[in-house]
Amino acid sequence: MLDDQTCLVTGSSRGIGRAVAEELGRNGADVVVNYRSSVTEAEDVVDTIEAEGGTAIAVQGNVADYDEVEAMCSEIHDAFGSVDVLVNNAGITVDKKFENMTRDDWQRVLDVNLGGVFNCTHCLFDDIKSADDGRLINISSVVGQQGNYGQANYATTKSGLFGFTRTLALELASSGSTANCVAPGFVKTDMLETVPERVQEKILQRIPLDRFATPGDVAGIVRFVASEDAGYMTGQILAVNGGMEW
Ligand code: NAP
Numbered sequence: 001m002l003d004d005q006t007c008l009v010t011g012s013s014r015g016i017g018r019a020v021a022e023e024l025g026r027n028g029a030d031v032v033v034n035y036r037s038s039v040t041e042a043e044d045v046v047d048t049i050e051a052e053g054g055t056a057i058a059v060q061g062n063v064a065d066y067d068e069v070e071a072m073c074s075e076i077h078d079a080f081g082s083v084d085v086l087v088n089n090a091g092i093t094v095d096k097k098f099e100n101m102t103r104d105d106w107q108r109v110l111d112v113n114l115g116g117v118f119n120c121t122h123c124l125f126d127d128i129k130s131a132d133d134g135r136l137i138n139i140s141s142v143v144g145q146q147g148n149y150g151q152a153n154y155a156t157t158k159s160g161l162f163g164f165t166r167t168l169a170l171e172l173a174s175s176g177s178t179a180n181c182v183a184p185g186f187v188k189t190d191m192l193e194t195v196p197e198r199v200q201e202k203i204l205q206r207i208p209l210d211r212f213a214t215p216g217d218v219a220g221i222v223r224f225v226a227s228e229d230a231g232y233m234t235g236q237i238l239a240v241n242g243g244m245e246w
Helices: 015-026 039-051 066-080 103-130 142-146 152-173 197-205 215-226
Strands: 006-009 030-035 055-060 085-088 135-139 178-184 237-240
Touching (some): 015 055, 030 066, 066 103, 103 152, 135 152, 135 215, 142 152, 142 237
Parallel strands (some): 135 178
């Protein structure tokens, strides 16, 4: 389905990004597995994709650092040529009640979750614009829609992606390329493990489908947005949250 497409998935050594990278690889894309520090895990993702008959490379790069993103993009261009699909997935949390949040806690999250999106999109904008079926896919969160106790920094970045995505949708439209957000609910990954058990139980009570998402639940939607079938959809937020209200 994604034959001849080159896809960069930022932060795909673990969690949602890993599932997305594997799903895109399974569907014929050449996949770039980006990671910041988890080299063994990233190589394992590449091995998994290749074992299923796909093509992938692992490329290190801190998305928050513009120079590193530029270097990563030239490595990708040397390996695969132009990028068709950019999945801005890399993200972090530094959770604290606002009254305890320091300027540094605020900035660290903004630098990765929004700064990283700027850096990768800026460096690959021409690629996506000139691609036949270019796709910009930003991984937001239900927290960007609802807010969440102890996540003022994170919620701000995730709702910031809505305005960014809608604007990029307009600026890409003349080229036929699209920009969309996928907004997962709560997904069983290392990130959710940082949330205390009693808080997880409270969250679960708010999910009509009565379970947390798996990374695969999100990956299937990203694969759809990346596909030709989603070519007339742009500037949208796709909620994958088990029916949570927002
Ligand atoms: P995760 O399990 O913590 O994995 C995060 C991934 O991002 C890792 O591969 C990590 O690589 C990478 N990463 C972190 N900082 C990076 C940086 N500066 N540069 C490059 N890569 C970086 O997280 P996740 O739960 O899969 O979340 C993925 C995305 O989904 C995030 O944007 C998150 O906000 C969003 N999301 C998650 C949930 C959830 O409940 N889990 C819900 C809604 C939205 P290294 O291991 O190398 O650091």
